[in-house]
Amino acid sequence: MLDFADATIGKAPTRLTLADLDAQLILSFLDHLEKERSNGARTPQRPPGGTSLFP
Template identity: 60%
Template sequence: MTKTCLAPSFATLLQDFFVERLMQQRAVSPETISSYRDSFRLFLQFASDRLGKCPTDLTLSDMDAPLILAFLRHLEVERRNSTRTRNVRLAALRS
């Protein structure tokens, strides 16, 4: 019997990141979790709008450098976020 190894979906990876990495391994504060959650919520909505996909249909391969740079520009120009706030969002995505 051949066993196929499927890569986990982006949604599964993101959930594991919050539950296993942030909460269990790093024991970060609820405020940090909220900040990361908000960052990903903004990014996923932006990516969904930009790529014309439902957030649940986004894949890790969709998250390329041009998309992230466009998101950071969007934060500064359209949402009028400060550089500091933009960098907080970037830190969440990088982690």
């Protein structure tokens, strides 16, 4: 999120304030995750190696 904010609004992560993290930036970041990383609301959260959390 911090790298995305830096690339989008041009502020280094150390200079960001809460006011910079507005709804539009957060929605843009979530859209970025869905398009660039193929992450979505239905992306399963599985532990690495295909192991199960429950026996």
